Amino acid sequence: MAKKGIIAGGIAAAIIISIIIMVLASQFGSETVNLDMQRMHGDISTAMGSPVLGNANAPITIVEFGDYQCEQCYAWYHNTKPAIVQNFIDTGKANLVFVDLAFLGKDSPKAAQATYCAEDQGKYWEFHDILYNSQEHIDNGWANSERLKAFAFSLGLDMELFESCTDSGKYSKRVQYNIDEARKQGANGTPTFFIIDSEGNKQKISGAQPYSVFKNVIDSMI
Amino acid sequence: MFVGLLISLSIISEYIFLEPYIIAHLPEGTEFGLVLIIAVSALSSLVIPMNVYRIRIIQTSKRKISGSVFGSIIGAAAGACSCGPIGFAVISTFGSVGAVTTSFLTNYEIPLRLGAIALLIFVYYTTVRSLKIECQLNK
Numbered sequence: 001m002a003k004k005g006i007i008a009g010g011i012a013a014a015i016i017i018s019i020i021i022m023v024l025a026s027q028f029g030s031e032t033v034n035l036d037m038q039r040m041h042g043d044i045s046t047a048m049g050s051p052v053l054g055n056a057n058a059p060i061t062i063v064e065f066g067d068y069q070c071e072q073c074y075a076w077y078h079n080t081k082p083a084i085v086q087n088f089i090d091t092g093k094a095n096l097v098f099v100d101l102a103f104l105g106k107d108s109p110k111a112a113q114a115t116y117c118a119e120d121q122g123k124y125w126e127f128h129d130i131l132y133n134s135q136e137h138i139d140n141g142w143a144n145s146e147r148l149k150a151f152a153f154s155l156g157l158d159m160e161l162f163e164s165c166t167d168s169g170k171y172s173k174r175v176q177y178n179i180d181e182a183r184k185q186g187a188n189g190t191p192t193f194f195i196i197d198s199e200g201n202k203q204k205i206s207g208a209q210p211y212s213v214f215k216n217v218i219d220s221m222i
Numbered sequence: 223m224f225v226g227l228l229i230s231l232s233i234i235s236e237y238i239f240l241e242p243y244i245i246a247h248l249p250e251g252t253e254f255g256l257v258l259i260i261a262v263s264a265l266s267s268l269v270i271p272m273n274v275y276r277i278r279i280i281q282t283s284k285r286k287i288s289g290s291v292f293g294s295i296i297g298a299a300a301g302a303c304s305c306g307p308i309g310f311a312v313i314s315t316f317g318s319v320g321a322v323t324t325s326f327l328t329n330y331e332i333p334l335r336l337g338a339i340a341l342l343i344f345v346y347y348t349t350v351r352s353l354k355i356e357c358q359l360n361k
Contacts, residue, residue, distance in 0.1 A: 067305060070304070106321075137329040140329070188307045188311070189309065208236060
């Protein structure tokens with residue numbers, strides 16, 4: 001009789017523990033971080049950078065070190081990137097990874113962290129796009145906490161998750177890691193690009209240079 | 223002097239790139255900025271040599287050259303200190319003070335350059351006037 005009671009108690013405890021684990025998993029499951037800590041492009045660690053835009057197995061990778069408050073990054077985003085996406089990324093010849101070099105103002109790291117909070121909900125690139133379409137003067141409030149939350153709301157993100165992520169500074173170390181990686185690579189301004197081929201050879205392009213420069217470099221490396 | 227200034231300002235304002243190829247690029251919406259750079263370069267290359275002449279040949283006061291140098295520096299610094307290597311170096315060296323300075327110089331690039339041009343025009347006008355008087359006196 002006592003044995004039966006112990007077995008029943010054990011089963012009940014196991015069921016209760018399973019339920020608790022399931023509830024916790026359902027609450028925090030969408031905040032898991034999908035990081036590939038081994039991700040390298042040439043000698044550049046992009047483990048803490050953005051998700052890969054385009055075909056992950058493309059022969060060429062473009063690593064962009066950028067700041068959401070940088071007007072040259074804005075210029076590149078609007079003038080050069082569309083042609084690169086159309087001719088190299090959409091065709092599978094190249095992919096792109098964005099790595100934060102958030103140095104221009106106090107709102108730069110906050111904006112960068114917010115993109116990863118959006119990534120938790122599968123909307124990294126949508127948030128990235130909304131930032132570069134909304135850029136104004138440095139630290140004039142366009143990228144403060146309230147505006148970042150407004151952007152998240154407009155993208156239909158779960159606001160409770162997003163706010164807990166941004167308010168807790170969940171990704172502050174991730175952004176700092178990216179800034180350190182940028183300095184290690186000798187990026188001394190934004191945007192700075194590295195074009196890397198499948199063998200790890202890389203070519204640096206500094207500044208918001210025109211499409212023709214990227215085309216020449218990529219064509220010479222394919 | 224004009225060509226040297228124009229090329230230098232175009233490089234730091236990212237109208238000319240040296241690597242991986244030497245290329246000039248005028249992005250859409252930045253045309254007015256280039257016009258202001260040309261104006262600052264032209265006025266600086268007029269006013270600074272005139273004041274150097276005043277000081278070295280006529281041995282007169284140094285007050286006006288400080289105005290012309292100040293105008294040239296403001297005209298050059300406005301916009302140059304944004305996300306490029308200069309801004310990065312300033313922020314890395316001076317921290318938050320550097321960040322505030324560079325963001326000010328970036329956010330008010332056009333008004334600062336217009337102010338610098340106004341200052342250079344004023345210095346040019348007063349220099350020409352004083353040169354006329356001083357040259358007559360020396361005769």
